[in-house]
Amino acid sequence: MKSTKHVLAAALLFAAAAGCVIGAPSRPLTDVSGPLPTLQWFIRLPGPIEATSAEKEFYDNAQGPEMPSIPWGGLAGSRAIYGWVARIDYNMIEEIIGFAIEATITNDSYVYDGVLAETKGGNDHQQTAPDIAGQAIEVMRNTRVTASFADTGLTPDPTTNIHAVGYDELGWYCYSLEEPPLPQPNGDYVVPTWDFGTIPPGGTVTRRLEFVVSPPEPPGTRLFALLQLSNQKTADVLANRTTSLKISQFVDTLFGDDGTAWPGPIGSSSSDVSVFFDSVRVGSLTVDYGPNTPANHFWWPGDRDPNEMFQLVATADRTEDIRLQSITLQAVGSGNDATDISRVELYVDRNGNGLVDPDEPLIGSGVYLEDDGKCVISIFALPGYLIPAGTSVDLIVAYRMAPVIPPWSNFSFTAIEAQAYGVTSGVPVSINGLPLYGCWKTVISTPAKVTIGKAKQLDIGSLVLLEGKVVTAEFWGSFWIEEIKRAAGIRVWMPSLENAALFSPGRFDVVTVLGRTTLAGPEAAIELLAISPAPLSIPTFPVGMNNRATGGRSFGIQPGVIDRQGPLPPLLLSEATNNIGLLERTWGRVTWVSPDGTQFWIDDGTALWDGTMEPTGKPVLGVCVQVPTDAEPPGKPTYVAVTGVMRCKYNDIGLVVRWLWPRDRWDIDLIPEGPPPE
Numbered sequence: 001m002k003s004t005k006h007v008l009a010a011a012l013l014f015a016a017a018a019g020c021v022i023g024a025p026s027r028p029l030t031d032v033s034g035p036l037p038t039l040q041w042f043i044r045l046p047g048p049i050e051a052t053s054a055e056k057e058f059y060d061n062a063q064g065p066e067m068p069s070i071p072w073g074g075l076a077g078s079r080a081i082y083g084w085v086a087r088i089d090y091n092m093i094e095e096i097i098g099f100a101i102e103a104t105i106t107n108d109s110y111v112y113d114g115v116l117a118e119t120k121g122g123n124d125h126q127q128t129a130p131d132i133a134g135q136a137i138e139v140m141r142n143t144r145v146t147a148s149f150a151d152t153g154l155t156p157d158p159t160t161n162i163h164a165v166g167y168d169e170l171g172w173y174c175y176s177l178e179e180p181p182l183p184q185p186n187g188d189y190v191v192p193t194w195d196f197g198t199i200p201p202g203g204t205v206t207r208r209l210e211f212v213v214s215p216p217e218p219p220g221t222r223l224f225a226l227l228q229l230s231n232q233k234t235a236d237v238l239a240n241r242t243t244s245l246k247i248s249q250f251v252d253t254l255f256g257d258d259g260t261a262w263p264g265p266i267g268s269s270s271s272d273v274s275v276f277f278d279s280v281r282v283g284s285l286t287v288d289y290g291p292n293t294p295a296n297h298f299w300w301p302g303d304r305d306p307n308e309m310f311q312l313v314a315t316a317d318r319t320e321d322i323r324l325q326s327i328t329l330q331a332v333g334s335g336n337d338a339t340d341i342s343r344v345e346l347y348v349d350r351n352g353n354g355l356v357d358p359d360e361p362l363i364g365s366g367v368y369l370e371d372d373g374k375c376v377i378s379i380f381a382l383p384g385y386l387i388p389a390g391t392s393v394d395l396i397v398a399y400r401m402a403p404v405i406p407p408w409s410n411f412s413f414t415a416i417e418a419q420a421y422g423v424t425s426g427v428p429v430s431i432n433g434l435p436l437y438g439c440w441k442t443v444i445s446t447p448a449k450v451t452i453g454k455a456k457q458l459d460i461g462s463l464v465l466l467e468g469k470v471v472t473a474e475f476w477g478s479f480w481i482e483e484i485k486r487a488a489g490i491r492v493w494m495p496s497l498e499n500a501a502l503f504s505p506g507r508f509d510v511v512t513v514l515g516r517t518t519l520a521g522p523e524a525a526i527e528l529l530a531i532s533p534a535p536l537s538i539p540t541f542p543v544g545m546n547n548r549a550t551g552g553r554s555f556g557i558q559p560g561v562i563d564r565q566g567p568l569p570p571l572l573l574s575e576a577t578n579n580i581g582l583l584e585r586t587w588g589r590v591t592w593v594s595p596d597g598t599q600f601w602i603d604d605g606t607a608l609w610d611g612t613m614e615p616t617g618k619p620v621l622g623v624c625v626q627v628p629t630d631a632e633p634p635g636k637p638t639y640v641a642v643t644g645v646m647r648c649k650y651n652d653i654g655l656v657v658r659w660l661w662p663r664d665r666w667d668i669d670l671i672p673e674g675p676p677p678e
Contacts, residue, residue: 024058024059024060024061024074024076024077024080024081024108024109024110025059025061025112025116025119025132025135025242026056026057026058026059026109026132026135026138026277026279027056027057027059027119027121027129027132027242027245028055028056028279029053029054029055029056029057029246029276030055031129031130032127032128032129032245032246033127033128033129034125034126034127034128037053037172037174038127039053039054039055040053040054040057040171040172040246040247040274040276041053041171041172041189042054042144042169042170042171042172042189042193043169043170043172043189044168044169045167045168045169045170052142052169054142054144054276054277054278055276055277055278055279056276056277056278056279057240057244057245057246057274057275057276058080058081058105058140058143058240058275058276058277059080059081059240059241059242059244059275060076060077060078060079060080060081060082060238060239060240060241060257061077061078061241061242061261062077062078062241062259062260062261074108074110075108076106076108077259078236078239078257078259079104079106079236080105080106080108081103081105081145081238081239081240081273081275082103082104082105082106082236082238082257083101083102083103083104083209083236083237083238083273084101084102084230084231084234084235084236084237085099085100085101085102085227085228085230085231085237086100086101086102086208086231087099087100087231088227088228088231091216094219095216095217095218095219096213096216096217096223096224096227097212097213097214097216098210098211098212098213099211099213099227099231100208100209100210100211101208101209101211101237101238102206102208103145103194103206103207103208103209103238104204104205104206105140105143105145105196105199105204105205105206105275106199106203106204107139107140107199107200107201107202107203107204108201108202109135109136109137109138109140109201110135110136110137111135111136111137112134112135113134114133114134115131115132115133115134116131116132116133116135116242117131118131119131119132119242119243120243121242121243121244121245121248121269122243122245122248122269123174123244123245123246123247123248123249124174124175124248124249124250125174125175125187127245127246128245129245132242136279136281136282136319137201137281137282137284137430138201138279138280138281138282138425139198139199139200139201139279139280139281139282139425139426139427140198140199140200140277140278140279141197141198141277141278141279141280142195142197142198142277142278143195143196143197143198143199143205143275143276143277144169144171144193144194144195144196144275144276144277145193145194145196145207145209145273145274145275146171146191146192146193146194146247146273146274146275146276147164147191147192147193147194147209147211147272147273148173148191148247148248148249148250148251148252148271148272148273148274149162149251149252149253149254149272149273150162150163150164150192150211150251151163151164151190151191151192151251152164152167152170152190152191152192153165153212154190159251160251161213161214161215161216161217162211162212162213162254163211163212163213163214164192164209164210164211165210165211165212166209166210167192167193167194167209168193168194168195169193169194169195170189170190170191170192170193171189171190171191171192171193171247171274172187172188172189172190172191172247173187173188173189173190173191173247173250174187175187175250190250191247191250194207194209199277200425200427200428201282201427201428201430223254226254226255226256229256230256235256236256236257236258236259237254237255237256237257237272238257238272238273239255239257239263239264239270239271239272239273240271240272240273240274240275241261241262241263241269241270241271243262243269243270243271244269244270244271244274246274247274248269248271248274249268249269249271252268252269252271252272253265253268253272254272255268255272280424280425280426281319281320281424281425282319282320282422282425282427282429282430283316283317283318283319283320283321283322283389283422283424283425283429284316284317284319284429284430284431284432285314285315285316285317285322285324285387285418285420285429285430285431285432286314286315286317286431286432286433287312287313287314287315287415287418287431287432287433287434287436288312288313288315288433288436289311289312289313289436290311290312290313290349290352290354290394290395290396291311291352291354292311292352292353292354292355293310293311293312293354293439294308294309294310294311294354294439295439296439296440296441296442297439297440297441297442297530297532298441298442298443298444298514298529298530299401299441299442299443299444300443300444300445300446300447301401301403301404301405301446302446304356305400305401306345306347306356306398306399306400307398307399307400307401307441308354308355308356308396308397308398309397309398309399309411309412309413309438309439309441310396310397310413310415310436310438310439311349311354311394311395311396311397312394312395312396312397312415312436313392313393313394313395314387314392314393314395315387315391315392316387316388316389316390316391316392317389317390318389318390319389319422319424320389320422320423320424320425320429321386321387321388321389321422321423321424322386322387322389322420322421322422322423322429323383323384323385323386323387323420323421323423324379324384324385324387324418324419324420325378325379325383325384325385325419325420325421326364326376326377326378326379326418326419327346327364327376327377327397327415327417327418328374328375328376328377328415328416328417328418329344329366329374329375329377329397329413329414329415329416329438330373330374330413330414330416331368331371331372331373331374331375331411331412331413332372332412332413332414333372333409333410333411333412333440334408334409334410335405335406335409335410335411335443336371336409337368337370337371337372337373337375337411338367338368338369338370338371338373339371339402340401340402340405340409340411340443341367341368341399341400341401341402341411342367342400342401342402343365343366343367343399343400344365344366344367344368344375344377344397344398344399344400345362345364345365345377345397345398345399345400346362346363346364346365346377346379346395346396346397346398347360347361347362347363347395347396347398348360348361348363348385348393348394348395348396349394349395349396350394352394354396355396356396356398360396362380363379363380363381363385364377364378364379364380364385365377365378365380366378374416375413377397383421384420384421386423387420397413397415397438399411399441401443405443406443407443407444407445408442408443408444409442409443410440410441410442410443411440411441411442411443412437412438412439412440412441413437413438414435414436414437414438415434415435415436415437415438416434416435417431417434418431418434419431444463444529445463447463447464447465447514448462448463448464448465449464449465449467450464450465450466451466451483451487451488452466452469452481452482452483452487452488452489452490452581453487453488453555453556455490455517455526456488456490456517456524456555456556456557456558456578457555457556457557458517458556458557459517459557460517460518460519460557461516461517461518462516462517463514463515463516464514464515464516464517464526465512465513465514466481466490466512466513466514466515466526467512468484468510468511468512469481469482469483469484469510469511469512469513470482470483470484470508470509470510470511470538470540471505471506471507471508471509471510471511472489472507472508472540472583472645473507473583473644473645473661473663474505474507475661475663477493477494477495478491478492478493478494478520478525479491479492479505480492480581480583480645481511481513482540482581482582482583484510484538484540486540486541486543486582486583488579488581488582489579489580489581489582489583489645489646490524490525490526490581491520491523491524491525491526491581491647492513492515492525492526492528492531493518493520493525493526493527493528494528495527495528505531506537507663508537508538508539508540509536509537510536510537510538511531511532512531512532513526513528513530513531514528514529514530514531514532515527515528515529515530516529517557519557521648521649521650522559522648522649522650522656523558523580523581523647523648523649524556524557524558524580524581540583541583542583542584542585542643542644543579543582543583543584543585544584544585544586545579545584545585545586546586546604546606547586547588547602547603547604547606547608547622547623548563548574548576548606548608549576549577549579550576550579550584550586550623550646550658550660551574551576551578551579551580551646551648551658552574552576552577552578552579552580553573553574553575553576553577553578554578555578558578558580558581559648559656560573560574560578560656561573561574561580561648561656561657561658562574562610562655562656562657563606563608563609564607564608564609565609565610565611565651565653565655571655579646580646580647580648581645581646581647582645582646583643583644583645583646584643584644584645584646584660585641585642585643586602586604586623586641586642586660587602587604587639587640587641587642587671588602588603588604588605588622588623588639588640589602589603589604589622589636589637589638589639590602590633590634590635590636590637590638590639590640591603591620591621591622591636591637592612592614592620592622592636593633593634593635593636594633597627597632597633598626598627598633599624599625599626599627599633600624600625600627600633600634600636601620601621601622601623601624601625602622602623602625602640602642603621603622603623604622607621608621608622608623608658609621610624610651610655610657610658611651611652611653611655611657612624612651623658623660624649624657624658624659624660625642625644625660625661625662625668626644626659626660626661626662628662628663628664628665628667628668630664630665631662631664631665631668634668634670638670638671639670639671639672640668640669640670640671641668641669641671642660642662642667642668642669643662643663643667643668644660644661644662644663644667645660645661645663646658646659646660646661647659647660647661
């Protein structure tokens, strides 16, 4: 018998997350009880008879409130198996002598780990199958549609007047002539079967199934009315619910599938066709933020190129190896993505540090063709970058910037889509985890790479880059850094609590700071724009000096401090080298404690006076020390040695004076034997 195939396949891809209700169930045919055969058997026509088998049966369970609260049908529902009468042939007296059904199978397989209750199926051979447990997205290969309402046209004594023509195979039906069944039930390859080929997840295949009606079907019968209704209304006449196991009845009754739970005549299996296939599981790819994905940052000409924007982790599930083919980004930001970004690149981050290192391979690239447009990063090597089943790979998305970009342009993106194929299944896999959001990059003018001392000599508002500085202290939205060789220190000011939460270096961290020079009161500072911690920590010891050596004279934007306030004796300015911002250690006798207990003064005999007076009118001599929040001020006349950051403040008449800030109570040491030797 000659085969007449007309197959139309459309790979309609969709993403499916585990546990979602998005498909029709299928049952493994090995999961049955009773005598053989456990599989569904077929023979191919024409040519030598060769028996083949199918692994699974596919169903079109309905959606609706009358169904149990379990994931029965999916997106296609009862139309996962759908057919309508596309043509009717009549004889001269208006009897139906033939018709054609346009049959469509939609692979809406899905992921579900539970049990689909109330699905036990059986057949006339007294085989039964338990409830369906677990579903998976899978490729339907060797898909076959069998019409149990029609015979092959070869039966000597047909039990139906519907005879199939143009079919490809014969399906084996096992039936009994008596109840209970005979010890050796009868069976034969008698059910017409059509080959629908391979259907990927989300895909459809449509074929026209041809039938002759002999003897003809006269007007007024149920079958006559059903065929005409389907032809006029494109009503569905094909159904296979999970109460059917294999070809459960032959010859069956052709009926309309109205989308209810159990259509068809009372006592039927609610199936007039059966659909079988060989399963190939389809994997999935999950993407997520990498542990070292870059933070929002500034960039300037001459900075890192390529510049890292995003680290992601791509994980293939255990089903199959996966080949990543592309990632699509949607650009946002004030900058012009088409002109300011030369290329977007994708690297394998072998060491997972979130940086593009010299030995790490470039595996894909793309460009933005328009501002705020999309960039498709395509993998160079075809058919894609291999991610073995059950493994992960760290990837970095990096920008190469144009030579000239307007300052304060900013750039970011959202990863909105990815394409990947299963190595075994050969079809697109589902992508889980998108969308993901990249960091923000802001372009600035090239900063001056300077020392802390040089930064203090620049004008207020100068853009500076201080590389490799040690954090010595942190207080309330600011931290202090100094040169590793302790030559100078400076305050780094974070102007908002948001920045304070974002940038929180620890004591002794080695950092690189980008910012603008400024004054915080009389204290020179850096207004922080960005910070880059290094994986390094250096314990830093304070510089020891007597009271007079602390503070120092004016230096650049940093005002000097006074040694004594006038007028009697006259105003005396410090002549020491400026060391405001440095971690220092000095000592002396406690000369005064403020009434609120927040400050105390120490004097080592140099008799410095910052203008503070006791209530009696007596000058308070020494260096002002801020009391840490976890400490109590020492009582006078105790001798102490204090470690802290040397700061400065205005006194009551606007003169700049010393202000030593210990970091905690452990920075204040009592000296019971008196002052230390000089």
